[in-house]
Amino acid sequence: MRKVDLIFLWILGLMLISQWGCATSKLSETYKVTSISHPIETIALAPSGGLMADAIGVELFNRGYKVFDTNTMSNLLVRDGISELEVLKPQNLLKLQDAGIDAFLTARSAGAVRGTPESVSVRIGSVKNLSHF
Numbered sequence: 001m002r003k004v005d006l007i008f009l010w011i012l013g014l015m016l017i018s019q020w021g022c023a024t025s026k027l028s029e030t031y032k033v034t035s036i037s038h039p040i041e042t043i044a045l046a047p048s049g050g051l052m053a054d055a056i057g058v059e060l061f062n063r064g065y066k067v068f069d070t071n072t073m074s075n076l077l078v079r080d081g082i083s084e085l086e087v088l089k090p091q092n093l094l095k096l097q098d099a100g101i102d103a104f105l106t107a108r109s110a111g112a113v114r115g116t117p118e119s120v121s122v123r124i125g126s127v128k129n130l131s132h133f
Helices: 003-020 046-064 070-079 092-099
Strands: 044-045 066-068 102-111 117-126
Touching: 003 046, 003 092, 003 117, 046 066, 046 070, 046 092, 046 102, 046 117, 066 070
Parallel strands: 044 066, 044 102
Antiparallel strands: 102 117
């Protein structure tokens, strides 16, 4: 994954928060950009990412990446007998590699009173190197 794309994901999350937030919202940010030694062509979205992961997935698709959306990933995990809590175990990452997946993206958002995101957290890492998570 290129450093520019990682920064893009961070900026996209920031834009989504600011678009749904109100004028008195506070924003705190942390991010760590590490380079991945192999090219990223296919990104899988964690099923629990919901609408936030789907929105990021659409943008990644528009940028030319092959994206396994949350529904497709859910079906893949069920088929292979993997729970989402165990997806980052080495033996399960091998199954994702066998499916042609290069990276795994997780997106979490916490809703505010009106149902808009109050906070968003996005992580992406290589399925070939667990240390990127």
